[in-house]
Amino acid sequence: MKKLAVYFIFQLLTICPEILCTSVFIELHNLFVPTNIYTPHNLISSCSPAEYLVIELSNILLGLFLLWKISEILKQCIDHLKVLTCLQLLLPLVAPVLLNVLIAIQKKSEAVLTLSIIYWFVCISSYLLFLRAVRSLDQQHREYLQKKMEIELMKKQMNDSVQLSNEYSNLRKWNHDIENHIMSVMYLMDMKKYEEAGTYISSVLSQLNLNRKETCQKEDSHHEEEH
Numbered sequence: 001m002k003k004l005a006v007y008f009i010f011q012l013l014t015i016c017p018e019i020l021c022t023s024v025f026i027e028l029h030n031l032f033v034p035t036n037i038y039t040p041h042n043l044i045s046s047c048s049p050a051e052y053l054v055i056e057l058s059n060i061l062l063g064l065f066l067l068w069k070i071s072e073i074l075k076q077c078i079d080h081l082k083v084l085t086c087l088q089l090l091l092p093l094v095a096p097v098l099l100n101v102l103i104a105i106q107k108k109s110e111a112v113l114t115l116s117i118i119y120w121f122v123c124i125s126s127y128l129l130f131l132r133a134v135r136s137l138d139q140q141h142r143e144y145l146q147k148k149m150e151i152e153l154m155k156k157q158m159n160d161s162v163q164l165s166n167e168y169s170n171l172r173k174w175n176h177d178i179e180n181h182i183m184s185v186m187y188l189m190d191m192k193k194y195e196e197a198g199t200y201i202s203s204v205l206s207q208l209n210l211n212r213k214e215t216c217q218k219e220d221s222h223h224e225e226e227h
Contacts, residue, residue, distance in 0.1 A: 009070065010089065010090060010093060011093070013063055013066050013067055013070070014063060014093045014094070014097070016066070017058075017059045017060075017062035017063040017066065018059050020062065021055055021058040021059045021062055022040065022043065022055060022059075024058075025038075025051070025054070025055050025058070026038045026039070026040065026043065029051075043055075044104065049104065049105035049107075050105075052101070052104050052105065053101060053105055056097065056098075056100075056101040059097070060094075060097070060098070063094075067090075082136075082140065085133045085136050085137055085140065088129045088130060088132060088133030088136070089130060089133045089134075089137075091126040091129055091130065092123070092126040092127055092129075092130050095122050095123070095126050096119065096122070096123055096126075099115060099118065099119045099122060100119075102115055103115045103116065103119065181200075181204050184200060185197050185200060185201060188200060
């Protein structure tokens, strides 16, 4: 959908400048030269080659200006779109317009015939380049998705590594605490303080149960945040 949207944006950017520049030129000409009225139907046949060249140059400049303005938006839509691929996509839209301008200002039939042959050669070549650009865009999209998956996998591995490291540290601390508790109980047993040993064991077990419940609650809340 993004590819189609971008292509239709390119199409509109070639149509809108032509309509705008032609309309402005017609209005200005009819205002200052009311004796020779131009309309969209008789413009090409009535205007001089110099006037037609001015219209087309204004059209090209305005189109490039609009492309420059919208390029930032297109980068946000397709951040992996390369400049060469973009030019290949635009070539079928720009090249025929430029050649039409050159053909329209020619007076000799030989030059018109030569430029017409060049026109069709450029159209076919630009169409082949357009197909190549579409394939390149598809390849760039796959590479972008692959790199994105690699980055996400790397982040997950780093998070898992940190989590394993934390669990290992907690396990070592737990083993150390249990060892100290066992030594304390053995000391009380050796001193024949059985009641104190029983009370100590009960307090240790209750504390372990409390810590386990708190850990489970933290893990549940963490899973809920992830979902």
